[in-house]
Amino acid sequence: MTVRSVGAPRQAIELLLSPVNNRQLANLCGALDENLRQIETALDVAIARRGERFTLRGEAAQTAVASEALQRFYAQAKNALSIDEIQLGLIELLNRPVRNISASGGAAPALLTRKSELHGRTPRQVEYLKHIQEYDITFGTGPAGTGKTYLAVASAVDAFERELVQRIVLTRPAVEAGERLGFLPGDLAQKVDPYLRPLYDALYDLMGFERVGKLFERGAIEIAPLAYMRGRTLNHAFIILDEAQNTTPEQMKMFLTRIGIGAKAVVTGDVTQIDLQRGQKSGLIEARLILREVRGIAFTEFQKEDVVRHPLVARIVSAYEAHSAALAAVDNDGQHAESR
16 A cells, blocks of 8 residues: 655645455445545545545644554455444544553553453543552543543443452432423432433443343442432442532532442542532532542543544534633633723
8 A cells, every 4th residue: 555645745645555455445435435434524634535545635644644544444344344443443543552551551451341342542541440440549530521430330340340349339419411300300219310321321331231230139239319328338339429520529528438448439520511500619629629649549630632432522622622712811801901
């Protein structure tokens, strides 16, 4: 396969895939070129194809990655490539090296779950998994889609399967996006269930529906609103507090002091999506300030580069960050003008 510049430098490259195999080319491109569209969206490039010849247009760095992606996927395209394989492959390509080596060195943790291929796909995800295994309390913060909750649940399942803990306890505050429990129909259990659904979904994916149901019956897995944690001491348990940005400082302190002998806790949240009432402090923000220097507690702060969802999600996060920065700049300019 060959790559050469076309037209204006640093604007377009031409890629020739070889040896030519029409079946592999079809698998690479996908139905109606859907796989190519995924690469275009993720890398912000334009791809034109004639047979085994591809012309890539965009910024030089992006077209170079797109060229490498096409070559890699072509080598894997002896069978049909799914959208999941394309999207996850692009994430790994943009976050090298990740599969076997973490950013700080050492092997990436292997997790004992139903999904044998599960592993950290970015350096921070690998670091996060290592923190969870090595520390008794781990904070994972950052944008949506970075795997904070899913990897925490996977680590809990791994610890349970290896008999390092006797049960899994998952909790989150029942506060979401301007809604309150009183607006939802049904009894208390029916009211809180939608808030806990992401935790159920992760468990079903990692352990299977039937096994999770049996473990619920035995009490080996428990999912409950944060308010139910008050007054308890959780020994030999893997505890996850999800959506922690919606805790008050009092609730966060209450949760952290529930941790008993042989227990491990993970706290996850996104401080840019706080749904508390205006003027109310977030327990997650306060905890990060107070506990930063406490030995035995680890912090992983994910960035938009760690998003492991549809390729557009990372660009959406970037757009919101740029918008917030622009608003902050306008506010600062206004304050300076008033002071003058």
